[in-house]
Amino acid sequence: MKNILLAGGAGYIGSHTAVELLESGYDVIIADNYSNSCPEAIKRVEEITGKSVKAYEVDIKDTAKLEKIFMENDIDAVIHFAGLKAVGESTQKPILYYRNNIDTTLSLLECMKKYNVNNIIFSSSATVYGEENPVPYTEEMNRGTCTNPYGWTKVMMEQILEDAAKADDKLSVVLLRYFNPIGAHESGRIGEDPQGIPNNLMPYVSQVAVGRREQLTIFGNDYDTPDGTCRRDYIHVVDLAKGHVKAIEYVLENDGVEVFNLGTGTPYSVTEIVSTFEKVNDIKVNHVYGARRAGDLPESYANADKALSVLGWKTEKNLADMCRDTWNWQKNNPNGYKN
Ligand code: NAD
Ligand code: UD1
Numbered sequence: 001m002k003n004i005l006l007a008g009g010a011g012y013i014g015s016h017t018a019v020e021l022l023e024s025g026y027d028v029i030i031a032d033n034y035s036n037s038c039p040e041a042i043k044r045v046e047e048i049t050g051k052s053v054k055a056y057e058v059d060i061k062d063t064a065k066l067e068k069i070f071m072e073n074d075i076d077a078v079i080h081f082a083g084l085k086a087v088g089e090s091t092q093k094p095i096l097y098y099r100n101n102i103d104t105t106l107s108l109l110e111c112m113k114k115y116n117v118n119n120i121i122f123s124s125s126a127t128v129y130g131e132e133n134p135v136p137y138t139e140e141m142n143r144g145t146c147t148n149p150y151g152w153t154k155v156m157m158e159q160i161l162e163d164a165a166k167a168d169d170k171l172s173v174v175l176l177r178y179f180n181p182i183g184a185h186e187s188g189r190i191g192e193d194p195q196g197i198p199n200n201l202m203p204y205v206s207q208v209a210v211g212r213r214e215q216l217t218i219f220g221n222d223y224d225t226p227d228g229t230c231r232r233d234y235i236h237v238v239d240l241a242k243g244h245v246k247a248i249e250y251v252l253e254n255d256g257v258e259v260f261n262l263g264t265g266t267p268y269s270v271t272e273i274v275s276t277f278e279k280v281n282d283i284k285v286n287h288v289y290g291a292r293r294a295g296d297l298p299e300s301y302a303n304a305d306k307a308l309s310v311l312g313w314k315t316e317k318n319l320a321d322m323c324r325d326t327w328n329w330q331k332n333n334p335n336g337y338k339n
Helices: 012-023 039-049 063-072 087-092 094-114 149-166 201-209 237-253 270-281 305-311 319-332
Strands: 003-007 027-032 054-057 077-080 119-125 172-178 180-182 216-219 234-236 256-262 287-290
Touching: 003 012, 012 027, 012 039, 012 237, 027 063, 039 054, 063 094, 077 094, 077 237, 087 094, 087 149, 094 119, 094 149, 119 149, 119 237, 149 172, 149 256, 172 237, 180 201, 180 237, 201 216, 201 270, 201 319, 216 270, 234 237, 234 319, 237 256, 237 305, 256 305, 270 319
Parallel strands: 003 027, 003 077, 027 054, 077 119, 119 172, 172 256, 180 234, 216 287
Antiparallel strands: none
16 A cells, blocks of 8 residues: 655645545545645545545644654655645735745655655646747746746746756656646535635636625636637646546656646636536526736646656546536535535
8 A cells, every 4th residue: 555645635636636546545644734724624535535544734844843744654655735826915925935835845855855755746837837838838848937926936846846856866756737627526525615715717606606706707808819708728626636646656656757737628718617607507607807817818728648648647527517516516515614
């Protein structure tokens, strides 16, 4: 049995990945400070899978406390989800973002070196393609210019991990560039639970539908896109989680650094998201068109061929599944985990 440490594993993507790993026969250890999550998510992972998870409440920046986990467990691989991710907040509090996101990465790498753990998967983002690269994005493109500190932390952490692997033949690194994860586990027991006003589209849509917010503002309808609204590569979080299981198999068997886009390769517009959500769930989402949001690109979507050819992974769920599962989570948990 292989032990996988999920740093930040109580969060949205981490909790869904924990379910898929447990169901694939891995043992899961979660380290989280619950700064953007709660222990209830881990309880629900255990409820869904009928398996137990060893959980540590720890700030991963605190290398001494983190080390205890490496001392007590024989870890085979680490998945590094732990990070702050609100783009707008990162422009207000850049030092907090650089401190948290970079230091968690350095602490993990230090402990891994000391305890001879040689496999790490990192949660990167499509944001590293920046403003210059044309869509669809392919993994060999150079990292681009980001519009915010959050994006720069991802660029810097990719570089740190690449440098660490260059200096250490034993180290195996997989950088997963996520596109736009939405949806929830089909049980409706775990899902995305943003604190405060959601920054991202889908949680905003579902909070309007459930009556927590009055209306959605669609940011701009004058882009050079088929319907004038921005297009993104939305991916079901369960497909994304399954991508991590494939990446674990890969990282355990290979050395060096490999980068994979995790997306569907098919973009949908904001208007298509709203209309599909309304149609499949038979519910109205009040919305108005407003000004563009600073920093938004007209289009962002993956070329997902490499993940298929190397990892044997591709998405299985469609946009209707994403909208249905988001709503199933939201309507059963109108206040997220605080029910
Ligand atoms: P999330 O906020 O739900 O999960 C992140 C988890 O990390 C939370 O549980 C939080 O409490 C924890 N954490 C943060 N700092 C920590 C610290 N210092 N010590 C211990 N725990 C800490 O976010 P998510 O959506 O699950 O994203 C997971 C990762 O994927 C993040 O690194 C994020 O930047 C990246 N990512 C997310 C998206 C997205 O749209 N959700 C897109 C691209 C990349
Ligand atoms: C954003 C971040 C990206 C990050 C990702 C996941 C920016 C510029 N990019 O991506 O770095 O990796 O989240 O956290 O912030 N929209 C509305 N109304 C809303 C919310 C969003 O119209 O209330 C639109 C946006 O303009 C965009 C689309 O919906 O066109 C998707 O937005 P969002 O979910 O925030 O994701 P990204 O902007 O793609």
